[in-house]
Amino acid sequence: MIEESYPALFIGGEWVKSNSGRMITSIDPSTEEPWAEVPEASESDVDRAVSAARAAMRGPWSKKITASQRGGLLLKLADLIRKNAERLARLETRDNGKLYKETLVEVQRSADYYTFFAGAADKIYGEQIPYRPDALAYTRREPVGVVAALMPWNAPFQLMSWKLGPALAAGNAVVVKPSEFTSVTAFELAKLFKEAGFPDGVLNIVPGYGKEVGAALVRHPHVNKVTMTGEHRTAQAIMKLAAEHLKRCSFECGGKAPHILFSDADLDKALIVATQSAFRSTGQSCSLGSRLFVQRPIYRNVVDRMTERAGKIRVGMPMDARTHIGPHTTAQQLEKTRQYIELGLESGARLMAGGKRPPDLNRGYFIEPTVFADVDNQSRLAQEEVFGPVLSIIPFDTEEEVIEMANNVQYGLNSGLWTSDIGRAHRIANQLEAGLVSINTFRPIHWMLPYGGYKVSGLGRENGLEAIHDYTEVKTVVVELSEAMPVDPFAN
Numbered sequence: 001m002i003e004e005s006y007p008a009l010f011i012g013g014e015w016v017k018s019n020s021g022r023m024i025t026s027i028d029p030s031t032e033e034p035w036a037e038v039p040e041a042s043e044s045d046v047d048r049a050v051s052a053a054r055a056a057m058r059g060p061w062s063k064k065i066t067a068s069q070r071g072g073l074l075l076k077l078a079d080l081i082r083k084n085a086e087r088l089a090r091l092e093t094r095d096n097g098k099l100y101k102e103t104l105v106e107v108q109r110s111a112d113y114y115t116f117f118a119g120a121a122d123k124i125y126g127e128q129i130p131y132r133p134d135a136l137a138y139t140r141r142e143p144v145g146v147v148a149a150l151m152p153w154n155a156p157f158q159l160m161s162w163k164l165g166p167a168l169a170a171g172n173a174v175v176v177k178p179s180e181f182t183s184v185t186a187f188e189l190a191k192l193f194k195e196a197g198f199p200d201g202v203l204n205i206v207p208g209y210g211k212e213v214g215a216a217l218v219r220h221p222h223v224n225k226v227t228m229t230g231e232h233r234t235a236q237a238i239m240k241l242a243a244e245h246l247k248r249c250s251f252e253c254g255g256k257a258p259h260i261l262f263s264d265a266d267l268d269k270a271l272i273v274a275t276q277s278a279f280r281s282t283g284q285s286c287s288l289g290s291r292l293f294v295q296r297p298i299y300r301n302v303v304d305r306m307t308e309r310a311g312k313i314r315v316g317m318p319m320d321a322r323t324h325i326g327p328h329t330t331a332q333q334l335e336k337t338r339q340y341i342e343l344g345l346e347s348g349a350r351l352m353a354g355g356k357r358p359p360d361l362n363r364g365y366f367i368e369p370t371v372f373a374d375v376d377n378q379s380r381l382a383q384e385e386v387f388g389p390v391l392s393i394i395p396f397d398t399e400e401e402v403i404e405m406a407n408n409v410q411y412g413l414n415s416g417l418w419t420s421d422i423g424r425a426h427r428i429a430n431q432l433e434a435g436l437v438s439i440n441t442f443r444p445i446h447w448m449l450p451y452g453g454y455k456v457s458g459l460g461r462e463n464g465l466e467a468i469h470d471y472t473e474v475k476t477v478v479v480e481l482s483e484a485m486p487v488d489p490f491a492n
């Protein structure tokens with residue numbers, strides 16, 4: 001039964017009918033029942049949304065509103081998100097299947113991301129450059145212009161804040177294309193955006209499928225920058241489309257993070273964190289510690305303890321406070337996880353826990369937390385992103401060996417290690433090919449900390465002040481101060 005219907009697109013500050021006339025049905029992942037519908041935009045709607053964003057860039061948003069006022073609007077948005085957090089979290093849980101206790105934190109943290117970037121809005125400075133004594137040279141950091149933001153389904157509301165926060169703080173206008181699977185909370189954000197008092201056209205929402213609506217946005221000649229969170233193959237397809245106008249692109253893509261346990265680690269702490277970082281959000285996180293490298297003297301002990309811990313994880317309905325992990329978001333993702341479990345078995349890895357649907361849940365996209373031991377780092381299970389609750393445990397002997405295995409993968413997003421040897425900790429951190437390294441903790445993702453990938457895990461950085469760079473162009477201005485006549489090379 002359709003419980004929530006969003007009949008119109010959000011373009012130019014108005015709710016407008018989609019030209020396609022089609023709707024996309026959203027499925028509740030815990031029941032497999034349709035529960036919401038959103039309009040599907042067409043290419044002509046994309047054109048309307050980009051025109052509205054462009055008009056905002058040529059109007060009051062860039063001409064009248066000061067940087068401090070932009071910050072003020074972002075603060076109002078953050079307050080409205082906090083006031084509506086419980087409703088937003090409930091809707092997100094229905095749409096995406098993530099536990100309510102997780103979506104509530106994600107929504108509250110989104111408000112914190114907007115607050116952080118609100119504070120940054122009037123501190124986006126250029127530089128004065130001592131180019132010559134008789135010249136004034138300075139740089140301006142200007143907004144890039146119209147930004148197309150293509151979103152994934154795994155943390156829809158929170159990941160919008162990672163893009164909209166810095167983009168709006170820097171004075172850009174944005175067209176958001178939410179994931180075709182989870183568009184609901186983008187519409188809820190649009191309502192709050194209007195209530196906060198942003199000028200028309202600064203935010204526009206056009207749901208639809210990637211190859212149609214997403215590609216139309218990327219190709220549009222008046223989109224100046226594309227930012228996408230999703231798979232690296234999608235990023236590659238987008239780069240090809242963006243090449244025609246040499247559009248600025250930034251991407252947050254997948255990961256296959258090495259999580260390294262040395263024999264001198266504080267195991268009681270490390271195993272709590274390793275369990276959480278392998279299975280949280282049903283494994284649907286790019287920063288998962290999905291390859292657990294364990295030094296040989298503690299290997300058997302860690303395999304036994306991780307197997308026992310995984311067996312105690314409660315899989316269940318996402319609104320139930322006792323549940324530890326909920327369903328996958330989509331039927332396709334559940335199928336993908338199953339296929340990787342099959343690949344793991346075929347590769348000769350030892351299945352220690354999980355691997356099947358929980359017996360008491362016969363509907364919904366559920367799967368048990370799964371542990372494989374003795375995994376070959378060269379196998380597909382260890383090399384490719386599963387995006388499900390599947391942990392690969394891999395033994396190692398020496399520092400050199402584990403660095404070689406940790407880096408021998410196409411991804412480079414997140415990584416971490418546990419040791420009580422401070423010299424070793426920094427030696428390893430320097431050598432890991434990843435945008436984030438944690439020592440004696442894992443995945444400290446925060447609005448203050450730049451986050452992004454090496455290799456196919458991404459391009460550019462989100463979060464921290466670093467994120468502002470991806471949403472600004474640098475313009476250099478030089479003013480001649482000397483009154484002397486310029487040397488005329490054509491005089492004689």
Ligand code: NAD
Pocket residue numbers: 150151152153154155177178179180208209210211213214215218228229230231232234235237238252253254255285286385387413457458
């Ligand atoms: P996806 O790549 O399928 O889609 C991402 C977005 O791009 C969607 O909105 C989709 O409609 C759109 N899209 C798809 N094809 C397109 C095309 N040809 N042109 C334009 N747009 C197109 O990703 P997903 O399945 O929604 O999300 C899961 C992936 O996201 C995982 O690989 C995960 O690791 C990654 N992810 C990364 C981070 C990070 O911060 N690094 C965070 C969350 C998710």
